[in-house]
Amino acid sequence: MGHTSLEKIISLQRNPANIRNLCILAHVDHGKTTLADCLVASNGIISSRLAGKLRYLDSREDEQIRGITMKSSAISLHYSHGDQEYLLNLIDSPGHVDFSSEVSTAVRLCDGAVVVVDAVEGVCPQTQVVLRQAWLENIRPVLVINKIDRLVVELKLTSQEAYTHLKKILEQVNAVTGTLFTSKVLEERAEKEEEKEKEGEKPSGDQVYDWSAGLEEVDDSHLYFSPDQGNVVFASAIDGWGFSIRQFAHIYSERMGIKKEVLLKTLWGDFYLNMKAKRIMKGAQAKGKKPLFVQLVLDNIWSLYDAVVIRRDKEKVEKVVTSLGVKVMARDSRHSDPKVLLSAICSQWLPVSQAVLSMVCEKLPSPLEMAAERVEKLMSVGARRFDSLPEQTQHLKTAFLQCSSEEKAPVIVFVSKMFAVDAKALPQHRQRGVLLKAQTHKLKTCPPTLSRLINMQRTRTDLVSLSANMENLTLKDSKPEEEEEPKETFVAFARVYSGVVRRGQRVFVLGPKYDPAQGLSTLPEGCSASDDVSEIPHLSCCSMENLYLLMGRELEELQEVPAGNVLGIGGLEEYVLKSATLSTAPACPPFTPLNFEATPIVRVAIEPKHPSEMPKLVRGMRLLNQADPCAEVLIQETGEHVLVTAGEVHLQRCLDDLRDRFAKIEISASEPIIPFRETVVRPPKVDMVNEELGKQQKVAIIHQVKEEASQGRSSDTLHLDSSGLVTLTTPNRLATVGIRAIPLPQEVTRLLESSSEVIRTLEQVNMSLREGKSLDISVRTLEAISDLKAQLESLLQGRKWRNAVERIWAFGPRRYGPNILLNSVEGYQRPSVWQCLSRGDKASEATALRDFDNSIISGFQLAALSGPMCEEPLMGVCFSVERWDVQSTAPPQHQDSVEDDSTDHEATAESNMEGSSETSARGRVAASSDCYGPVSGQLIAAVKEACRHAFQAQPQRLMAAMYTCEIMATADVLGRVYGVLGKREGRVLHEEMKEGTDMFIIKAVLPVAESFGFADEIRKRTSGLASPQLVFSHWEVISSDPYWVPTTEEEYLHFGEKADSENQALKYMNAVRRRKGLYVEEKIVEHAEKQRTLGKNK
């Protein structure tokens, strides 16, 4: 535990005003973990000589080997600032895109964030993402510009150039925050102006010190980063130094007698020192003077690097050392690596931990300062309005705001993830173990385990001081513990928002769908979590078996944890899958779900090497699912066990975890399963050799489909007319549907895709309206819905789409997908999906549903879920139902129900769910069911078939998932980067030079299908200089037609008779079909003799 005792930390936990919960966020490799090392070393948990080399919070072996963080981990630190003592709960997060879900889980538990930016690379894609996440969760950021040493040593900038460069980086970061916060700024500005008008005062002109002119009068500076605000630290974590303006203001106010306040405002900005007049003047740039920041700050650092690292001037070093008043050990100054000496000097002169931690204590909010806005956001799940929540629930808001640890305060805890811990590593087992307490203590002062130390020694230097501890370590290693199989247990990563959590305490576990109104009305007044709650949906009880203090690689046992702290909770694995809300008050609502930025997209099928080990695999996959916020585990209809991950690196980590930790068996994973979408496009206007196409081509397509259709079994019930309308009659001849497939405009598809959340909410609202329940919808949701409607209306223009938005019948697949079912049936006025927007006369509208309306929807959902090309979901297709006749030969009972509107409504409401529709309808239409089965079922099948045929009557295309990537590369490897991109069907969007460096930034898109091994290949081809990050961006139509065969003379000439030049779409399609065990039309060897002769002639 370093030099802070557990007792000390426990006492600090009781004072929320002095607690800071913060996480470190950045793009990958910008130095988060290195910085965390420096902070950890300040508490004596690791030696400061090893800080930056150990990467203490990267406790997993693969994290150490790969050099990237994969899991966020927390540690509690103690810091004295001024006369106050602070407790800092620090969470280090990963920067790689694949693990951005770990960032979400970390950000939720914090009140503030330290955003790290590499001084050379500047703002990178993930920097923007993490700033966005911080903003979404309403947490306050501070900035650390790290790796300043690279400006001196690598880029060899002068101090003046470096100043300009740093200014640019600040501008970049502020530009990002600017776009995020604009709305907020505008709001505040409006408010302020109003106030000012009232008071009649003039806007203050005292803006001399604001570096970023243009932000005008409003004091929105707390939203921006600026050194004179004290929310920026310049650092080199690896060399152990860092400073904010404050440190230098302190030094120079003593040395030069300038007032500290003045220095604080002028050290950064366009100010210079006029030695003669002994004054600080404005306008350094115009007068060609050195700005104060260069003269008083950067020059010192530059000359130190010059003396120590570049020129290695012993005498000068000695001078500097004495003038700074630091002590350097002889061992350090004699060391062959000048960096050792450098960090020895710097870590005493400008310790980075002090700069960062005092900034954190001053600028980040304590748990007591939680904004009311944030609380309301946390408490209002889904479409609900905060003021529509039950009164008791709204009352809990004060509990959040007070963050009280009093006896009667309700306990509210949020678990943001579950992480797996080796049972042996738990403190209760550790103490019971063979080790004597004294030895445990010794071991704890020497943090890394034996294997890691040895590992480190191979790769890193400077472990001399640790060899003394080796005997103890060997002792631990020989511990006879092999008999019992090591077990994984789960610890919940959580935070207490209110009340005091005690060991063994019982609490309610509130599922994400739990409704406090329902809970309150059912549960007796004042009931506790030990009562029986089995009858209330989404509510259960559990007891918190163990409480832990999270100390990086170690856990310490606690008896109780007061509000405002981050903690680990043991014993919840049976109750909590990934995240949960725990409370003693049944009025507490579940927290809003975490904002995950990454879309899981890479899927593999997993099998045990030995089939008999299947149960172990299943168990292992279940554990993996629980331990990873983003990984998904599912069993496909084919019986395959599928793992869905965010990317290649994430996949690798999941497989390693599964193999080594959770299943402990040999497994084999399939090639990644690439998702595709199927769509239809408008008939092409030119043919494959760019000749204008006449009508005959269109007719040819239709003809072909017709032929296919006529070969099918249902030829007598299926008709296709030349305009692409498919009519299909159910086998019992009672109903006929006519459906046409129309490609949706691209923008509409994109809109539907991005609004899937809104559509899902819309669907829920409609569902409850149909069930006759009323749901209080928040204004924001209604706005979002009407926004979507308006956007759709503006995009669907033209004769073809007249009134289409009103006529939307359903979205699909899964009721929120990017395909539309359109009601074009003459004389059928069904209530629109937008009915929640106009809820005036809903009673009369709700009754207008025709019988079996739902079967049509179900048929469409099925058709949209798997298309005819390779059974992948559809995208961007509109199915317009133009005919729906019900023959009058139906038995009388059935006729009745068509007319009888009141019962009709009931039936459709019941049969909402696809699964249940068949059974519930069965009873009612028993009379009409004949040898063909119930009517609803037949109708579902007919609609599905009709949709598929209508789809096939149009030119079909595959859509591929695309990644975007940003690659940073120097000019000399640029060509090779382009080469790799070209080979993998990538497309460069734009390329620009990063100002102030010789780096180019290339933005490109590339199909997910071609992305495996891409990052590695780029890295190899550019000798590690360029390393791309792939982020899923969108779906794109593959332009080539998979069914294309040459038909005209020119095409024969151009492509040859077999047209066997590469057809990318066909290749993808056949690969999917083969994987799914579908029929693949392929000629394996054609003209074998010809090939042989060719071979011989060579």
Ligand SMILES: Nc1nc2c(ncn2[C@@H]2O[C@H](COP(=O)(O)OP(=O)(O)OP(=O)(O)O)[C@@H](O)[C@H]2O)c(=O)[nH]1
């Ligand atoms: N030159 C220089 N290198 C640094 C500095 N800080 C960190 N590094 C190096 O940058 C690399 C990445 O450091 P990490 O601390 O692992 O970066 P990270 O942000 O934690 O990376 P992820 O967790 O994978 O996102 C390591 O090789 C560090 O040695 C610095 O101040 N100067």
Ligand SMILES: [Mg+2]
């Ligand atoms: Mg890291």
